[in-house]
Each structure stands twice: as C-alpha cells, then as structure tokens.
Amino acid sequence: MNKFNTLLAGLVLAAIGSTAQASTLDTVKQRGHVVCGTTTGFAGFSAPDDKGEWKGLDVDLCKSVAAAIFGDASKFKTVPLNSQQRFTALQSGEIDILTRNTTVTQQRDTALGLQSPGVNFYDGQGFLVSKKLGVKSAKELNGATICMQTGTSNENTMADWARANNIKYTPVVFDQFNEVVSAFASGRCDVYSTDASGLASIRISRLSNPNDYEVLPELISKEPLGPFVRQGDDQWYNIVKWVLQAQFNAEELGVTSANVDEQLKSTNPNIQRLLGVTPGAGKNLGLDEKWAYNIVKQVGNYGESFERNVGKGSPLQIPRGLNNLWTNGGLHYGLPIR
Numbered sequence: 001m002n003k004f005n006t007l008l009a010g011l012v013l014a015a016i017g018s019t020a021q022a023s024t025l026d027t028v029k030q031r032g033h034v035v036c037g038t039t040t041g042f043a044g045f046s047a048p049d050d051k052g053e054w055k056g057l058d059v060d061l062c063k064s065v066a067a068a069i070f071g072d073a074s075k076f077k078t079v080p081l082n083s084q085q086r087f088t089a090l091q092s093g094e095i096d097i098l099t100r101n102t103t104v105t106q107q108r109d110t111a112l113g114l115q116s117p118g119v120n121f122y123d124g125q126g127f128l129v130s131k132k133l134g135v136k137s138a139k140e141l142n143g144a145t146i147c148m149q150t151g152t153s154n155e156n157t158m159a160d161w162a163r164a165n166n167i168k169y170t171p172v173v174f175d176q177f178n179e180v181v182s183a184f185a186s187g188r189c190d191v192y193s194t195d196a197s198g199l200a201s202i203r204i205s206r207l208s209n210p211n212d213y214e215v216l217p218e219l220i221s222k223e224p225l226g227p228f229v230r231q232g233d234d235q236w237y238n239i240v241k242w243v244l245q246a247q248f249n250a251e252e253l254g255v256t257s258a259n260v261d262e263q264l265k266s267t268n269p270n271i272q273r274l275l276g277v278t279p280g281a282g283k284n285l286g287l288d289e290k291w292a293y294n295i296v297k298q299v300g301n302y303g304e305s306f307e308r309n310v311g312k313g314s315p316l317q318i319p320r321g322l323n324n325l326w327t328n329g330g331l332h333y334g335l336p337i338r
Contacts, residue, residue: 024236033075036062037095040080043205044310054078058099060305068291073298083151098228117241119226122322124219126196138218145170147189161220246292248334250301257300
C-alpha cells in the first residue's frame, strides 16, 4: 500500500471511529440514568441526608437534567469526588456532568478539554475563624496559619491576596476535605479559607459548636460556581445549559412546582414556550417538549431550589445576594427560550 492509500485508509478509519462514538445523550439514554460528579459531602450543595439520599443545590441541577431527559428526576446517580479527582473523572467519561461547586476559570473552560454551560451560584473566597481569635477583619490575619484543600483555586487566590496586602501567613494544606475540617476543628490552624458558601456549610454542619465561629466579612475573589461538561459534544452542552436557563426563566415568570399545572393554561407566550404548550424548545434540544415542565414539576424553579437547600428554608441561611434574579438586584438572568 502506497503512502497516499495508507493516509486515506487512516482518515477513513478515523472518520468511522468518530461517527461510531456515541453522543453523551445517547449513552445516558442507553444507560437509563445520568451520572453526576459531586462533592464527598458538602451540606446545601451535594451531600447525603440521614437516609443516604443525595440532596443540595448541585444535586438539584443533576436531577433537573434527569427530569429533562427521562421525565423522571430520580434517574440519576452521584459519584462523590474530591478536588483532585473531579476533572479527571469528567475527562475520562466516568461521569456525564460535573455538578460540584466548581469555579469557572479561563483555564478550566479552555485547556482541560472541558467547558462550562453556566453559573448556578456566585460566590467568593472567604475566611472562617474561631471567635476566640478576636479577629474581625481579614486584614488582621498577619502571621496566621490558614487551612486549605489542595487541588482548588483557593491556594493561588490566597497567595495573590496576601502578597497584594502585605500579609504573611503559613498555609496548612490537605488532600481531603474531611482532613481540612478536622485540622481546623482541632485547632491546627487559625483560619479555614475556601468559598464563603462552603464556610457557611462547614460552620453549620461540621463544627460541634457553630456559634463559636464566624465568617469574616471580606471576600477576596470572584468564584462563579457551576457545572462542567466535556468539550466536543454540543448537544449535551446545550442540554445542561438550557436546563439551568429553564430554572431561571421559571422563577422569573413565577412558575413553581406548586402552580406549574395551572400555568399550562397561561396565555403568556413565554410561559407557553417554556412549558411546551407551544412546541419547539424541546425539539431544539432533541428532547420531549415537556422537558422544562418536568424540571419545574419535579425539582422546582431556581428560587425554590436555592431557598430549600442553602437559603431561608435551610440551616445555612445564605442570603440571595448576587444569586438573586437580575430583576431583584442579582446576577441571574434567564436567557430567552424562543
């Protein structure tokens, strides 16, 4: 076989292999459930309850994808991952979506073969301290020992902030989340630094006397948290992106899990398109026209999920703040479904 024929044969085989490779949606449908990468236990975002059922804001996103695809929000599986495992698990195909309080950065969205379909929680890195320390501001942390988890963006952010503010500190870094919590609780370090939402979760769910601790007021970074999918599968990217947008739109339009059946009778064209009364949005995604109806009916709109898991209806009591709708001074803005 000459060089030309060898090259041609190689190109044909590559094309066949590419064509034969199933899309993520096909793989998920054949399997019968969607597989989501979560934390190993982060109250409010992804953690098992006392019955072993996984719950949280990020789990609700996973359940919403299942509802959109199967019409059944229970058709999902969680794979608990630490910070170092999360990207490899997605790259290798072990999971379909990473729904694990992960900051969207330029490198992660470009250089890892992954991409972000959107942000479901706007956050920032903060500091958790014992009240006994007598510190009221992060600017008073000079000389402190600071616990962090390796494999996160927190280490670099902390170093940059300390350098800019001429603050000296000693990092105490651990591989596993539970190790960091234990070290802080036992007094091995003065401060725990991670995303402020995580600190609120840790304070309430992991420390024996939560009232002995406080989160300092400063945030030293932008931490837009959201799901990740693999690059190269546009349909799957679109599904996850628009599942999130459907939750935002439902809240904007006042469509809730309690009134969604009544809203099927609405004359509002935006509600009609969202709920599939006017067809088209489902077809655009390769899904049933009831895809968004099933999300809202079985999981709820974004506001319902937020309040239930991390807001007023939860032990965390995190204010909506930047995670409010744009109409209420927040950053969440539902893209038009039309």
